[in-house]
Amino acid sequence: MAYDENTAARVRKLLAGQRDVAEKKMMGGLCFMVNNTMCCTVSGRGGMLIRVGPEAHARMLQEPHTSPMEMRGRIMTGFVRVAPDGYQSDTELKKWVKRGLDFVAANTAGRKAAPRKAVSAKTEVAAKAKAPLRGQARKGLRR
Numbered sequence: 001m002a003y004d005e006n007t008a009a010r011v012r013k014l015l016a017g018q019r020d021v022a023e024k025k026m027m028g029g030l031c032f033m034v035n036n037t038m039c040c041t042v043s044g045r046g047g048m049l050i051r052v053g054p055e056a057h058a059r060m061l062q063e064p065h066t067s068p069m070e071m072r073g074r075i076m077t078g079f080v081r082v083a084p085d086g087y088q089s090d091t092e093l094k095k096w097v098k099r100g101l102d103f104v105a106a107n108t109a110g111r112k113a114a115p116r117k118a119v120s121a122k123t124e125v126a127a128k129a130k131a132p133l134r135g136q137a138r139k140g141l142r143r
Contacts, residue, residue, distance in 0.1 A: 003043060003044045007093075011042060012032075035104055037107060043081070048081070049081055057078055057079075067081045068080065
């Protein structure tokens with residue numbers, strides 16, 4: 001199931017003033033990363049996933065239209081699923097996105113984003129030369 005493009009556009013608009021925002025397709029939807037940390041996801045199963053942290057998890061589950069996030073039969077502590085009814089208005093959506101941003105701020109304070117390593121073409125060629133081609137590793141074992 002595809003994620004809700006309208007909700008994604010609304011979240012994009014709310015995060016427009018933030019620095020270091022990235023979107024990644026993952027967890028069955030569109031994930032919004034801030035400072036290389038997951039903030040929230042527009043889920044492909046409907047609703048949103050909000051990262052609130054383990055300390056706030058139980059408290060957030062007391063909010064209307066929320067449920068625990070379950071992945072492969074396990075409850076993911078620190079994340080809550082919010083049904084679409086929980087963020088129909090812009091005010092409600094802003095409240096939930098802010099909770100995700102609060103988690104990011106609390107967990108990235110004082111931490112600089114890791115610099116991305118530049119990989120030169122020479123390094124890539126050397127790595128490929130060392131890797132065995134498909135089937136070569138087993139070739140000597142065949143009779």
